[in-house]
Amino acid sequence: MMVHMGLNGGRTPAGFEDVFRELYPRAVGLAYRMLGSRAAAEDVASETFARALQRWERLDPDRVAGWILRVTANQAIDVMRRKGRHLEPAVISLEDSTTLRLALAEAMAKLPRRQREAIALRFLSDMSEADTANALGVSPGSVKTHVHRGLATLRDELGDANLEAVNV
Amino acid sequence: MSDIEELMVSLDLDAALARVYRRHGELVRRAVKRRRGVIGGCVAGVAAAVLIIVPIATRGGPGRKAPAPALAGRPGPTTTSSDPNAEPLVPVGFVQSVDGAILTLTSTTPPLHDASSAPGVAASSTATERARIVSSSHGPVLRSVTVHFNCFRLPEKIHEVSYVLTPDALVVSASISYIPDGSACPSPNDGPVITLPLTAPLPVGTPVVAGSVLSH
Numbered sequence: 001m002m003v004h005m006g007l008n009g010g011r012t013p014a015g016f017e018d019v020f021r022e023l024y025p026r027a028v029g030l031a032y033r034m035l036g037s038r039a040a041a042e043d044v045a046s047e048t049f050a051r052a053l054q055r056w057e058r059l060d061p062d063r064v065a066g067w068i069l070r071v072t073a074n075q076a077i078d079v080m081r082r083k084g085r086h087l088e089p090a091v092i093s094l095e096d097s098t099t100l101r102l103a104l105a106e107a108m109a110k111l112p113r114r115q116r117e118a119i120a121l122r123f124l125s126d127m128s129e130a131d132t133a134n135a136l137g138v139s140p141g142s143v144k145t146h147v148h149r150g151l152a153t154l155r156d157e158l159g160d161a162n163l164e165a166v167n168v
Numbered sequence: 169m170s171d172i173e174e175l176m177v178s179l180d181l182d183a184a185l186a187r188v189y190r191r192h193g194e195l196v197r198r199a200v201k202r203r204r205g206v207i208g209g210c211v212a213g214v215a216a217a218v219l220i221i222v223p224i225a226t227r228g229g230p231g232r233k234a235p236a237p238a239l240a241g242r243p244g245p246t247t248t249s250s251d252p253n254a255e256p257l258v259p260v261g262f263v264q265s266v267d268g269a270i271l272t273l274t275s276t277t278p279p280l281h282d283a284s285s286a287p288g289v290a291a292s293s294t295a296t297e298r299a300r301i302v303s304s305s306h307g308p309v310l311r312s313v314t315v316h317f318n319c320f321r322l323p324e325k326i327h328e329v330s331y332v333l334t335p336d337a338l339v340v341s342a343s344i345s346y347i348p349d350g351s352a353c354p355s356p357n358d359g360p361v362i363t364l365p366l367t368a369p370l371p372v373g374t375p376v377v378a379g380s381v382l383s384h
Contacts, residue, residue, distance in 0.1 A: 024184055025176035050191035
């Protein structure tokens with residue numbers, strides 16, 4: 001493995017800092033869309049990159065972006081779960097972005113893993129269908145299927161208007 | 169520009185990167201602690217590739233000199249020491265056996281894993297050329313030798329540490345196995361230390377050299 005001196009004063013895997021500078025803002029943006037808190041979003045993104053650094057040698061360079069955004073989305077959902085907040089459908093309101101985000105995270109947590117990851121990458125991280133397919137290691141057709149089924153479930157949970165309001 | 173786009177361009181990436189490195193350090197330390205728990209703490213946090221042998225001398229009164237050694241083929245010279253009846257201490261977790269000139273300390277606990285397939289570790293490799301003596305004794309007699317293992321890879325278990333007295337020197341050998349995933353140890357100078365009692369005291373100046381380090 002190629003290494004060089006990094007900001008930490010030690011040996012940093014080659015390429016890590018470049019990937020960090022490119023993807024960290026996207027990871028924060030993705031987590032922010034789900035959590036609605038800058039501090040919480042940065043915590044989630046930092047945790048994701050620390051885990052990425054731990055297994056950097058084993059990550060496929062062609063799929064590292066997908067891995068990071070996928071793990072970020074899953075961690076954001078975990079954060080929501082740990083908070084243990086549950087929303088009744090009646091309190092979900094278009095006017096209140098916080099409750100909308102909570103409802104979205106809650107609904108996404110109920111989806112099968114592949115559907116959840118496909119929607120997080122495709123809509124919350126604005127990845128193309130081809131990039132999403134590459135990140136998940138599946139075909140673009142499979143991404144379409146996962147997204148279609150996942151959105152149908154979210155629509156049932158949140159309603160069309162709410163889904164649009166959170167950019168999904 | 170949306171609020172998310174504004175957020176993304178306003179991030180302090182250097183500070184964020186420093187935070188990632190700190191968190192990564194915590195994850196690494198936590199993983200090391202977990203592994204230390206697995207190996208029971210007796211040989212925790214370190215690994216062995218190089219044998220370093222430190223002869224340890226007992227203190228004696230001025231002018232007391234050990235007689236010349238009778239080294240050949242014997243576990244030690246029949247000399248007097250400051251306390252000839254003192255029983256040498258057996259390290260905790262080991263049993264001692266003596267067979268002619270060979271004293272052997274064998275671990276009493278079974279290995280946690282069969283580490284024979286550990287990556288990067290040959291089934292039986294010697295490291296004699298990597299062994300060295302780091303200090304010499306100053307007292308009148310040697311009653312024990314201390315074996316320092318350098319940190320190379322997390323050890324699973326030290327199976328055996330033994331010595332044999334040859335006509336030329338006291339030769340110390342060891343046998344060790346490693347944790348199968350080949351995890352690195354935290355510090356190169358942080359290896360386990362085992363002290364071997366000698367069955368009989370040796371005169372100062374007896375050469376103490378490293379024998380083989382057998383890796384399982």
